[in-house]
Every structure is written in C-alpha cells, then in structure tokens.
Amino acid sequence: MxxxxxxxxxxxxxxxxxxxxxxxxxxxxxxxFSDPKKIDQDTFFDILSRGEVKKIIVKHKEIVHVFLKKQFLYSSNKKDSINIPLLDKGNEKKFIPKSLQYEFEIGDLQFFQKKFEEYKKKYSLDTIIDFKNQQEYTISxxxxxxxxxxxxxxxxxxxxxxxxxxxxxxxxxxxxxIGKSRARLFDENDNVKITFKDVAGLEGAKEEVQEIVEFLKSPQRYTKLGGKIPKGALLIGPPGTGKTLLAKAVAGEAKVPFFSLSGSDFVEMFVGVGASRVRDLFEKAKEKSPCIIFIDEIDAIGRARGKSSIAGSNDERENTLNQLLTEMDGFGTNTNVIVLAATNRSDILDKALLRPGRFDRTILVDPPELNERKEIFRVHLQKLILSTDVDIDFLSRQTPGFSGADIANVCNESALIAARKNRSKIENQDFLDAIDRIIGGLEKRNKVIKPNEKRRIAYHEAGHATISWLLEHAAPLVKVTIVPRGRSLGSAWYLPEERQLTTPEQMKDEICALLAGRSAEEIIFSSISTGALNDLERVTKQAQSMVAIFGLNERIGNISYYDSTGQNEFSFSKPYSEKTAQIIDEEISKIITEQYQRAKDILKDNEKKLSILANELLEKEVIFREDLKKIFGDRPYPDEIGDMLSNIS
Missing domain, CATH: 1.10.287 (Helix Hairpins)
Structure with a gap:
C-alpha cells in the first residue's frame, strides 16, 4: 500500500x-527576444545619416533607445522576423525580431545632444529626441x-x-x-508496558525514582508537614546503565501525563526557536499538571555557559538554557511539574542547572555489581530457550564492569551464535563465546602468522597464565588462547575479584602479572617484541595511580594530585613542582622495574613448566584452567571460585 x-x-x-x-x-x-541590440555611437550616427531613425529616447542621461522607421523594416522569408539592410554582410542576412530595438550608452549628454542636432540640421532629418529620467513601467x-x-x-x-x-x-x-515543542506526550491512553518490575538491579536509583512517582500520585502525604515537592531529578551514569529505562518505567508507573524528548530537540538553526520550544513545553506541561517532563541527553543544552565560546557561537544554546532555568525555578513556577533528565556527562553541566530548586536530586546510576548483574541476566534470559548447563552465577561473575545494555547484548549474541551452530537450545559455551566476541572481537583463524611469531605469542601468553596462577592477588585464570581476536594476537581471560578497596600488594601483583608476557619473551628468546603494548599501557597507568593519585608511595606520602572537578584538565600547569615531577617519574619507574624483575625470577624458577604450557598452547591453541592445574598443581593460595571455573572446558 x-x-x-x-x-x-x-x-x-x-x-x-x-x-x-x-x-x-x-x-x-x-x-x-525582448532585449534591445547593443550598438556603438558611430553605428548610430551612420544609421541616423541615412534617415532611417524615427525617434530616440534618452533614459537617465546614459542610455539611448533607437526606433527605426517602418519603411526600413520589411518582411523576410523567416516568420515574425525583419531584415535590416544595414546589417547585411555580403550575401548573409541577419534576422532580428520585430520587437527588437537598438540601444547604446553615451558619456557626455551635452556633447551627444549637440552632435545629434548637427546631424539633424545637416541631413534635414525629422528624427525626434525625447528624455525619460523616471522609470516607466507597464503592467506587462x-x-x-x-x-x-x-x-x-x-x-x-x-x-x-x-x-x-x-x-x-x-x-x-x-x-x-517551528517554535512549538517537539515533546511526545504519554498519558493514560498510551499503552506503556514497561514498569519498575522490568528494571533489574539499580535498587537505590529505583527507590528514588519511585518516590518521585509517589509525589505526584499523593502530594498531600508529603506537603501536609510543610514539605515541597522536588522540582527535578537528574540521572547520572555511564552509557548503557539504564537511565532511559528508568524513565520509561516512570512513564509506565506514574499514571500522569509524561512528556518525553531529547536535549537536541531544542536545537534549531533559527534564532530564538530553542527558547520558544522550552516555553511551549512548559505551557503544555502546566496545562496537564501534575505531570513529568523527561529530557534525555540534557547536556546538549545544559553545557556550562561561558566556557570555550568563540565570538558568541553558542549564544542560541545559552538562551535556550536560560529559558529552561527560568521555567524550572523562576517567578510563577509553583506548579506540580517535575523535570526528569538523564546524562552521562554531568561534569560539563552548568552549575545553575544543578542547584537545589531546579534539580533537587542527583541520582547515580552506576554499572551493576555482581548481584545486580544476576538479576539483569534473569530478566533477559526469560525470552531465551536455554540448556540446563547455563550457569547464571558464573555468567554474572564473568562480566565484571558490564552495563545493563552490555548484558542484553551478550544474551542476544549468544542466541545468534547458537542459531549459527544449528542448536535447539542456547548452551553455556555460547554465552562464553558471546562474551569473548564482545570483549576481544571476532576470531581471525585465517590470519597468517609465521611459526616463529606464533611460538613467541604462545610463550607470551603462557607467561601471563603462569604468574597469574602462582601469585596470591592475581585474578583467577579462565582460559588462554593464541587465536587472533580483534587487534590482539593472543589473550588470557581472567575472572577478576570485585572489591571496593585495593591494597598496594594487590596492585603490585596485578602489575607483575601484566609484565609476565614480556618477561617470558626475554627469558626464552633473549629479546623482547612490540606485543606487550597493551600490557605496558595498563602497567604505566596502574603505577602512576599508585604514586600520584592514591597516595600509596612512601616518598610522595599521603598526597593525591587527582582533580575530581576536571578544572585542571585543560590547564598547561602541573599541580606539583618540577622536583616532585622527577620524584613521581622515578617512583613509577622503580615500581615497574621491581615487578618486572619479580616476574622474571618467578618464571625462571618455573621455566620447565612454562615451556610445557607454551607447547600445549601451540598444539591446542586454547587451554583452560584444568590444563594449568595438571601442569602446576593446585594454586598455593585459597581460591573461592576455583570449583566453579573448573567446570568450564
């Protein structure tokens, strides 16, 4: 249709x-066909001397229009055309439309008029001259x-x-x-199916948002004691953590009019349109009050004013922000309209927008922790056909740092992988493959790698696996592979412990495990390669944070040069002296050197087992925790999740 x-x-x-x-x-x-033909003065006086000119009109003392007499205009073989003998050249005849006239420009009017009178007297002409200094028009x-x-x-x-x-x-x-609001209205007539039951995890954020809904449902409960309903709530968190999902749940639960739009909907090429749309939005909201306005990605118009502006380039955005500030808390704003906004860039928002009376509440939506990830997995796994071996506890441990959107992507990717393998149910291995695909990228088994390079990669990854197995605070190993994936030529997968506090010993063990790959290369091949780039980057940042941020270095002491406000981000000056900078560099280098030597010492003591592990990697390309257990025996330190990982093959 x-x-x-x-x-x-x-x-x-x-x-x-x-x-x-x-x-x-x-x-x-x-x-x-309407423009006169251009000629020069000599040609005109030549035509004039022949007595062919009926009259001339001088316009604006500059342009002369020439009209010929009828007897010098006669028909030719071409329809609607005339033949002017003056323009004949040999046997060629130039045809000119009937309506065509001559025109030319003059310089000095008095000189032209004097010469015209002389020609008229000399040749006894009856040619008329007329002057038109005002423009005359007919309708046509x-x-x-x-x-x-x-x-x-x-x-x-x-x-x-x-x-x-x-x-x-x-x-x-x-x-x-064009100045009208582009917000979409959801009310009781719209079938919004998402509720707070569909939002897994985020218990703290969900409680605060639920209270906002209660404010609108029964305001007397809160105002009878003299309290005021909050004007707004700002959802802050990394991308994919569920900010917009919370807003959708509010729309489904509130049972009041819900206006939804994006911060970019206020932006337009015409001056004043943004402020006009803000006014129109709040006028509609006041008519529907009590109600909720949800502005997604509010940083599009809420960026701090006066920063990095060039010649008023952001005046229109600032005017839009000023209007929003006035509507949220200005004269005549005592209405039951609550503004709910979301952003992942709260550090760049204007301070006037964040003050109490506008956004009274700032709700942090952080990445889910272990128990919250379990709940999110349960929500997304409801629609999937699962095998009995799928372990939600293991999957939630295997995805540290994943947001709700990442977990949803893992579930969807696992279903696609199982379908690609023509399976009737999704197995646990499909989820592991999906996690590997999302973290490391697609496997590249067809990538050509030289045998000597492949052997070096095997020893590099075996070095990581060996140190991780033997150190107390290193992350437990899941598997090691030398199959190229994404940009990496090999990788080791770990199950990091989720902790709220980290000690210097734990950080040093992590640095030692990261340096183990290059240490193994130096021990076996007596040379190093560029394959440790990612390891060195992470090691340097870890050591730098120990010295300059967390105050874990004896020479620097309990001092942190971390700036949580971000104001020194674009500053050209350092918050410490050149002498302190030299000490920081020395301490960072010292930490890395000590842990590199520590990794070499451990690997030399276990060089035979290291070679066995590397050769097994070359043969199988992928080895798991059980393979390491056969080579090195049980871990010398307590391992809470060892039994769970031992079931993965």
Missing part, C-alpha cells in the same frame, strides 16, 4: 518543479522585468516553510509551528 503522505509530497515536488521550469523558460524567452513590462523574480522567491519560501514546518512536527507543515 502506497503511503498517502509520501505521495502528496511527491505531487507537491512535481508541481513546484513544473512552475519553476515555466518561469525559467519565460525568463530566457524574455532575455532572448513590470512582470517581465521583476515579477518573475518575486514569484520565484515566493515559491521558494513556500517550499522552504513547508519543509521546516514538517520537520518541526506542525500540522499541515506550517512555519508557525
């Missing part, structure tokens, strides 16, 4: 195109000269206004709707 709106748009396009083509044709017709001449441009201009503006009106969501595509 053809969309009627699309069909109407096509019809209007062809109408505009035909009208435009007609007027362009008229313009060229007029320019081709005005149409041909200027009317076409006005009509084309009107058609262009009508077309532009229709497009702008359509883009702004106005009925009939009218330009007057």
């Amino acid at each position: 053809i969309d009627k709106k699309a069909k109407n748009k096509n019809n209007f396009f062809w109408i505009y195109a035909v009208i435009f083509a007609i007027f362009i044709g008229i313009f060229f017709f007029k320019s081709s 001449k005005f149409f041909f000269d200027y009317g076409i441009f006005f009509i084309l201009l009107i058609i262009f503006w009508i077309f532009l206004f229709r497009r702008i009106g359509s883009a702004s969501g106005g009925p009939g595509g009218q330009i007057f709707n």
Whole structure:
C-alpha cells in the first residue's frame, strides 16, 4: 500500500518543479527576444545619416533607445522576423525580431545632444529626441522585468516553510509551528508496558525514582508537614546503565501525563526557536499538571555557559538554557511539574542547572555489581530457550564492569551464535563465546602468522597464565588462547575479584602479572617484541595511580594530585613542582622495574613448566584452567571460585 503522505509530497515536488521550469523558460524567452541590440555611437550616427531613425529616447542621461522607421523594416522569408539592410554582410542576412530595438550608452549628454542636432540640421532629418529620467513601467513590462523574480522567491519560501514546518512536527507543515515543542506526550491512553518490575538491579536509583512517582500520585502525604515537592531529578551514569529505562518505567508507573524528548530537540538553526520550544513545553506541561517532563541527553543544552565560546557561537544554546532555568525555578513556577533528565556527562553541566530548586536530586546510576548483574541476566534470559548447563552465577561473575545494555547484548549474541551452530537450545559455551566476541572481537583463524611469531605469542601468553596462577592477588585464570581476536594476537581471560578497596600488594601483583608476557619473551628468546603494548599501557597507568593519585608511595606520602572537578584538565600547569615531577617519574619507574624483575625470577624458577604450557598452547591453541592445574598443581593460595571455573572446558 502506497503511503498517502509520501505521495502528496511527491505531487507537491512535481508541481513546484513544473512552475519553476515555466518561469525559467519565460525568463530566457524574455532575455532572448525582448532585449534591445547593443550598438556603438558611430553605428548610430551612420544609421541616423541615412534617415532611417524615427525617434530616440534618452533614459537617465546614459542610455539611448533607437526606433527605426517602418519603411526600413520589411518582411523576410523567416516568420515574425525583419531584415535590416544595414546589417547585411555580403550575401548573409541577419534576422532580428520585430520587437527588437537598438540601444547604446553615451558619456557626455551635452556633447551627444549637440552632435545629434548637427546631424539633424545637416541631413534635414525629422528624427525626434525625447528624455525619460523616471522609470516607466507597464503592467506587462513590470512582470517581465521583476515579477518573475518575486514569484520565484515566493515559491521558494513556500517550499522552504513547508519543509521546516514538517520537520518541526506542525500540522499541515506550517512555519508557525517551528517554535512549538517537539515533546511526545504519554498519558493514560498510551499503552506503556514497561514498569519498575522490568528494571533489574539499580535498587537505590529505583527507590528514588519511585518516590518521585509517589509525589505526584499523593502530594498531600508529603506537603501536609510543610514539605515541597522536588522540582527535578537528574540521572547520572555511564552509557548503557539504564537511565532511559528508568524513565520509561516512570512513564509506565506514574499514571500522569509524561512528556518525553531529547536535549537536541531544542536545537534549531533559527534564532530564538530553542527558547520558544522550552516555553511551549512548559505551557503544555502546566496545562496537564501534575505531570513529568523527561529530557534525555540534557547536556546538549545544559553545557556550562561561558566556557570555550568563540565570538558568541553558542549564544542560541545559552538562551535556550536560560529559558529552561527560568521555567524550572523562576517567578510563577509553583506548579506540580517535575523535570526528569538523564546524562552521562554531568561534569560539563552548568552549575545553575544543578542547584537545589531546579534539580533537587542527583541520582547515580552506576554499572551493576555482581548481584545486580544476576538479576539483569534473569530478566533477559526469560525470552531465551536455554540448556540446563547455563550457569547464571558464573555468567554474572564473568562480566565484571558490564552495563545493563552490555548484558542484553551478550544474551542476544549468544542466541545468534547458537542459531549459527544449528542448536535447539542456547548452551553455556555460547554465552562464553558471546562474551569473548564482545570483549576481544571476532576470531581471525585465517590470519597468517609465521611459526616463529606464533611460538613467541604462545610463550607470551603462557607467561601471563603462569604468574597469574602462582601469585596470591592475581585474578583467577579462565582460559588462554593464541587465536587472533580483534587487534590482539593472543589473550588470557581472567575472572577478576570485585572489591571496593585495593591494597598496594594487590596492585603490585596485578602489575607483575601484566609484565609476565614480556618477561617470558626475554627469558626464552633473549629479546623482547612490540606485543606487550597493551600490557605496558595498563602497567604505566596502574603505577602512576599508585604514586600520584592514591597516595600509596612512601616518598610522595599521603598526597593525591587527582582533580575530581576536571578544572585542571585543560590547564598547561602541573599541580606539583618540577622536583616532585622527577620524584613521581622515578617512583613509577622503580615500581615497574621491581615487578618486572619479580616476574622474571618467578618464571625462571618455573621455566620447565612454562615451556610445557607454551607447547600445549601451540598444539591446542586454547587451554583452560584444568590444563594449568595438571601442569602446576593446585594454586598455593585459597581460591573461592576455583570449583566453579573448573567446570568450564
């Protein structure tokens, strides 16, 4: 079935195109057949001396129009044309339309007039001269000269206004709707199915948002003691943690009008449109109060004013922000309208937007922790056909740092992998493959790697696995592979412990495990390679944080140069002296050197087992925790999740 709106748009396009083509044709017709022919003064006086000129008109003391006598205009073989003998050259005849006249420019009017009178007296001519200093138009001449441009201009503006009106969501595509709000309204007539039951984890954030809904459902419960309903709540957190999902749950639970839009919906190329849309939005909200306004990605208009602005380039955005600030807390804003906003860049928001009275509550939506990830997995696994070996506890441990959106992607990717393998149910291995695919990238088994390079990669990854197995605070190993994946030529997968506090010993063990790959290369091949780039980057940041951020270094002491406000981000000066900078560099280098030597010492003591592990990697390409257990025996330190990982093969 053809969309009627699309069909109407096509019809209007062809109408505009035909009208435009007609007027362009008229313009060229007029320019081709209506303009007088240009000649010079010598040619004119030559024609004048022959007695062929009936009259001349001098316009604006600059241009002379020449009219010939009828007897010197006679018909030729061409229709609607005349032949002027003066322009004949040999046997060639130049045909000129009947309406054509001569014109030429003069410099000095008095000199021209004097010479004209001399020719007129000398040749006894009856030629008339007339002067027209004011522009005279007939209706037709005005149409041909200027009317076409006005009509084309009107058609262009009508077309532009229709497009702008359509883009702004106005009925009939009218330009007057460009300043109207583009918010989408959800009320009791809309079937919003998402509720707080669909939001897994995020218990703290969910409680605060639920209280906002209660404010609107029963305000007397809170105002009878003299309290005021909050004006707004700001959801802050990394991408994918569920900020917009919480807003959808509010829309499904509130049972009050819910206006939803994005911060970019206020942005427009025309001056004043953003502020006008803010005013219109709040006017509609006041009519529907009590209600909720949800602005997603509010940083599009809420960026701090006066920073990094060049020649008023952000004046329009600042005007929009000023109007939003006034509507949220200014004169005459005592209404039951709550503004709910979300952003993942709270550090760049204007301070006036974050003060109490506007956004009274700041709700942090952090990445889910272990128990919260279990709940999120249970929500997304409900629609999947699962095998009995799927272990939700293991999957939640295997995805530290994953957001809700990442977990949803893991579940979807696992279903695609199982379908690709023609399985009737999704198995635990499909989830592991999905996690590997998301973290490391797609496997590249067809990538050509030289045998000596592959052997070096095997020893590099075996070094990581060996140190991780033998150190107390290193993350437990899941598997090691030398199959290229993404940008890496090999990788080791661990199950890091989720902890709230970290000691220097734990950080040093992690640094030692990261340096083990390059240490193994140096021990076996007596040389190192560029394969440790990612390891060195992580090691340097870890050591730098120990010295300059967390105050875990004896020489620097209990001092932190971390700036949580971000104000020194673009500063060219360091918050410490050159002497302190030298000490920081020395301590960072010292930590890394000590842990590198520590890794070498451990690997030398276990060089035989290291070689066995590397050769097994070359043979199988992927080895698991049980393979390490056969080579090294049980871990020398307590391992709470060893039994769980031992079941993965």
